[in-house]
Amino acid sequence: MPAVDMHIHTVHCGHAAADMTVENIVRRAEQVGLQQIAIAEHVWIYNHLSKLDPLVREFDRIEPSIKVYLGVEVDVDPCYTDGRLSEPIPSKFRPLVVSTHAFPDSLLMWYEDIRVSKRTRRRLLNNWFAWVTAAVRRNDADVLAHPGVLISREGPEVRFEGEILDRFAEFFAVMRDHGVAFELNEHVKRKFLSPEQRDSYYNLPALAVELGVKLSIGSDSHKLEQVGDFDWISNIAQQAGVKPSDFSIYDGPGLVKTPNC
Numbered sequence: 001m002p003a004v005d006m007h008i009h010t011v012h013c014g015h016a017a018a019d020m021t022v023e024n025i026v027r028r029a030e031q032v033g034l035q036q037i038a039i040a041e042h043v044w045i046y047n048h049l050s051k052l053d054p055l056v057r058e059f060d061r062i063e064p065s066i067k068v069y070l071g072v073e074v075d076v077d078p079c080y081t082d083g084r085l086s087e088p089i090p091s092k093f094r095p096l097v098v099s100t101h102a103f104p105d106s107l108l109m110w111y112e113d114i115r116v117s118k119r120t121r122r123r124l125l126n127n128w129f130a131w132v133t134a135a136v137r138r139n140d141a142d143v144l145a146h147p148g149v150l151i152s153r154e155g156p157e158v159r160f161e162g163e164i165l166d167r168f169a170e171f172f173a174v175m176r177d178h179g180v181a182f183e184l185n186e187h188v189k190r191k192f193l194s195p196e197q198r199d200s201y202y203n204l205p206a207l208a209v210e211l212g213v214k215l216s217i218g219s220d221s222h223k224l225e226q227v228g229d230f231d232w233i234s235n236i237a238q239q240a241g242v243k244p245s246d247f248s249i250y251d252g253p254g255l256v257k258t259p260n261c
């Protein structure tokens, strides 16, 4: 896998370790041999982009010996079904990592136990696919964060095999056409409800690359020791039969620091 980590959080998100400063993250990334990283801080529905101002100032001060981007992880706005983002993101924040942490039209968050009827669960699932498809069509996203995690909350019986792969196939075709990468996200291993979900997850990236979707890599670190830790996703990539040419790591414009500049 490429030596990059394109999804790292900082102390500014409010739920990461206190030592997750940009400076510390960069030092850690250099130590573990990464060549490129992206800070991708949360922009939720309830926090304003201006909360990232201190992060921008911190970013301005670093002098890295690797390439460092300042991107965001922005949620699709769950109050609307049209795929708009929680907040429009200025084009300087790249990569644009688009994410879903709540079900559309329900505000059911990913960590909540969904004690609803089977029918409602079906509806949530259908809504999710329609919603993220709209989000991919509508926004200039570079990466879709942790695909499949939110719908795993539909219940432990959801496995990434069989019928659900047909739904993903349609969605991945839209991602491919819009140049949105599928994120191999290390944090996902902590989020599934059942071992079956974890064990069948490799089917998603396998299907994505088969359909021509490129892969991005992110630890989704909230602690320093997680930066560049790709234990689980290395395995997933192997199981999925991923090739080096299946990765496409963001290297476009944006707030970026390169060595000696």
Ligand SMILES: [Zn+2]
Pocket: 009, 013, 015, 042, 222
């Ligand atoms: Zn977070």
Ligand SMILES: [Zn+2]
Pocket: 007, 009, 073, 220
């Ligand atoms: Zn994240």
